[in-house]
Amino acid sequence: MMHNDRREFIRKAGIGMLAGMGAASGILTGGGFERTTSAAWAAVPGEHGRRWGMLIDTRRCREGCTLCIESCHHTHNVPAVKSPDETVEWMHKEDGRELLGSLCSSTAALPALCNHCVEPSCARACPTDSIFRRTDGIVAIDYHRCVGCRSCMQSCPYGEVSFNWSDPRASLKNPSLDYPTRQRGVVEKCNFCSDRLVRGKKPSCVEACPEGAISFGNLNDPSSEIRKLLESSETLQRKPELGTRPSVFYII
Amino acid sequence: MIEQALKGHRSYLIWSFALLALAAGAAYASALQSADGFVHTGMGNNAIWGLYHAQLPFLASIAAASLAMLVPGTLQKHSFLAPLAPLAAFLGAIASAMSLLFIAADLGMQRRILTLFLNPSPGAPASWQAPLLLLFLALSLAVGWAQVGAMRKGVKQAVWIRSAVMIAIPAGLALPVISAFRLAVVPGSELWTSALLAPRLMVSGVAASAGMMLLMAVTAEKLAGFKAGEEALERLAAVAAWAGLGSLALTGLEAGTAMLGNVTAKTTALSLLYGNSPFALASWFSLLAGALSTGFLLMPSLRRSSIAAASFGALLALSVWLQSGLTLILAGQLRNGSVAVGYAPALPEILLTTGVWAGAVLIITVLLKITASAQLEREGL
Ligand code: SF4
Numbered sequence: 001m002m003h004n005d006r007r008e009f010i011r012k013a014g015i016g017m018l019a020g021m022g023a024a025s026g027i028l029t030g031g032g033f034e035r036t037t038s039a040a041w042a043a044v045p046g047e048h049g050r051r052w053g054m055l056i057d058t059r060r061c062r063e064g065c066t067l068c069i070e071s072c073h074h075t076h077n078v079p080a081v082k083s084p085d086e087t088v089e090w091m092h093k094e095d096g097r098e099l100l101g102s103l104c105s106s107t108a109a110l111p112a113l114c115n116h117c118v119e120p121s122c123a124r125a126c127p128t129d130s131i132f133r134r135t136d137g138i139v140a141i142d143y144h145r146c147v148g149c150r151s152c153m154q155s156c157p158y159g160e161v162s163f164n165w166s167d168p169r170a171s172l173k174n175p176s177l178d179y180p181t182r183q184r185g186v187v188e189k190c191n192f193c194s195d196r197l198v199r200g201k202k203p204s205c206v207e208a209c210p211e212g213a214i215s216f217g218n219l220n221d222p223s224s225e226i227r228k229l230l231e232s233s234e235t236l237q238r239k240p241e242l243g244t245r246p247s248v249f250y251i252i
Numbered sequence: 253m254i255e256q257a258l259k260g261h262r263s264y265l266i267w268s269f270a271l272l273a274l275a276a277g278a279a280y281a282s283a284l285q286s287a288d289g290f291v292h293t294g295m296g297n298n299a300i301w302g303l304y305h306a307q308l309p310f311l312a313s314i315a316a317a318s319l320a321m322l323v324p325g326t327l328q329k330h331s332f333l334a335p336l337a338p339l340a341a342f343l344g345a346i347a348s349a350m351s352l353l354f355i356a357a358d359l360g361m362q363r364r365i366l367t368l369f370l371n372p373s374p375g376a377p378a379s380w381q382a383p384l385l386l387l388f389l390a391l392s393l394a395v396g397w398a399q400v401g402a403m404r405k406g407v408k409q410a411v412w413i414r415s416a417v418m419i420a421i422p423a424g425l426a427l428p429v430i431s432a433f434r435l436a437v438v439p440g441s442e443l444w445t446s447a448l449l450a451p452r453l454m455v456s457g458v459a460a461s462a463g464m465m466l467l468m469a470v471t472a473e474k475l476a477g478f479k480a481g482e483e484a485l486e487r488l489a490a491v492a493a494w495a496g497l498g499s500l501a502l503t504g505l506e507a508g509t510a511m512l513g514n515v516t517a518k519t520t521a522l523s524l525l526y527g528n529s530p531f532a533l534a535s536w537f538s539l540l541a542g543a544l545s546t547g548f549l550l551m552p553s554l555r556r557s558s559i560a561a562a563s564f565g566a567l568l569a570l571s572v573w574l575q576s577g578l579t580l581i582l583a584g585q586l587r588n589g590s591v592a593v594g595y596a597p598a599l600p601e602i603l604l605t606t607g608v609w610a611g612a613v614l615i616i617t618v619l620l621k622i623t624a625s626a627q628l629e630r631e632g633l
């Protein structure tokens with residue numbers, strides 16, 4: 001599926017991608033390409049099948065609020081490791097400029113998570129196929145197959161993969177029974193709540209946000225709410241120039 | 253022929269026991285690590301890979317370079333490298349065995365190591381590494397052993413050796429390429445995505461392995477009566493010199509392109525090595541040592557003296573180890589200097605690394621001893 005996607009991407013995208021990137025960097029506004037807008041979505045051509053995506057409205061995200069992160073970490077038994085050199089995170093908050101570059105006007109801390117890239121470099125680095133892209137676009141990890149070589153961690157340009165340097169179970173105070181815990185020596189990261197999606201629930205961070213700042217849906221469905229928002233808003237992705245094609249977008 | 257390993261002068265036995273003790277230290281450190289994980293290492297979120305992974309590109313380049321001496325020494329008649337062919341084969345075998353050990357040491361889930369062989373994902377360069385290393389290890393070990401056997405019995409080498417070497421050529425050449433490609437999958441890291449990385453590993457590997465073989469052959473000659481032949485040694489020194497020059501040239505080309513183009517990403521990558529970086533000292537030392545040893549080895553009058561050639565060969569090998577081993581991996585994972593948190597290996601990590609090296613030196617010592625005895629036996633001494 002990944003290869004199909006890639007082929008299709010090369011066939012259909014080509015120029016559209018260039019136009020979109022040019023537009024995002026402000027170079028090609030109104031050039032001769034098919035469509036130029038500063039919305040990051042313009043960089044992504046229509047594709048078939050499902051591709052889960054997320055849209056974070058930075059205007060609504062409250063300064064100092066960490067409810068999404070707390071909910072995520074509790075739902076998935078993410079250990080709260082104390083040592084800063086060994087932290088494990090599925091979601092965290094980072095300065096908007098650091099996250100999205102100078103086009104982002106906000107220097108407030110914004111939520112960041114795995115982008116569930118269409119071209120995930122983490123998956124290209126894994127010697128055992130333990131981190132892989134599913135047909136619905138979610139980049140998942142098989143904790144029972146991972147050998148702990150940390151190649152994925154090294155090659156995620158967003159630093160969104162965490163390694164369990166120490167025993168994660170020792171740092172869990174109030175474990176949730178709905179999701180397994182991990183062992184020392186494997187990597188972990190956001191799974192786009194694939195565990196909740198199969199039960200027909202929305203991702204935990206989406207539900208937890210009191211401001212409704214996080215939307216979630218199928219990016220390939222033109223009638224989905226997330227697509228409408230993407231098409232009507234100015235959005236950014238993290239480091240689009242790296243060609244990873246993130247599925248997490250930010251309204252600025 | 254194995255019994256020769258256990259006999260020898262006192263100094264040989266003391267040297268061997270010292271190495272054995274260091275190797276035992278590695279066993280201890282590795283036991284510690286299996287019990288408690290990476291808490292006994294300097295690795296963490298700021299240094300995802302440390303001393304262990306840092307050995308891999310260097311060792312891959314040594315394994316590939318052993319072919320440069322093994323292939324002509326085995327496949328060509330009357331090659332000046334023929335007496336060194338088994339030595340080259342053993343060097344390749346040892347480098348790949350060490351790589352496998354370092355890969356194993358670097359796994360968070362060591363008991364799943366077989367997954368590396370049973371569940372590869374062919375699209376990822378990393379999954380070719382361990383299986384190919386194993387193949388190369390088996391081939392070069394078999395070739396080296398058979399060659400020493402043939403030398404001892406004074407017979408012509410078996411026909412299958414040629415086929416084994418033929419298979420070893422693509423496997424060995426792939427090793428540095430895979431090492432480089434494992435790093436190339438990291439987008440945004442100019443130090444690692446450079447197309448010159450694989451050729452640089454290959455050329456500098458030839459320089460380093462010729463340098464190490466000079467050291468090995470000269471030491472074995474002085475201490476155990478091993479005979480490589482004067483011509484072979486001089487040519488080996490010439491190989492080291494020219495490969496050293498090639499490696500310096502590639503380093504220069506990379507730096508020149510970065511500075512002339514003045515592309516921020518490229519100059520940042522350079523400054524991670526030579527600029528305001530915790531690894532600048534090692535990088536500069538490596539560069540100067542490489543230039544110095546290459547310069548001396550290029551002088552025919554100097555490289556004819558076996559002691560001088562062996563010392564500069566060793567210096568060249570050290571320079572390459574620092575460049576393609578240590579600094580490449582450690583500096584490469586610094587991101588934009590913003591998190592220029594240096595990495596300091598912890599004691600168990602150092603014990604394990606030196607122990608693996610000591611084990612390798614021990615095996616080389618024993619193999620040289622066996623080869624020298626085989627030579628002596630053949631000459632009826
Ligand atoms: S954000 Fe990183 S971990 Fe997530 S899919 Fe992309 S490359 Fe992989």
Ligand code: SF4
Nearest residue numbers: 126146147149150152
């Ligand atoms: S740490 Fe695990 S998931 Fe990541 S690359 Fe290694 S084996 Fe794959």
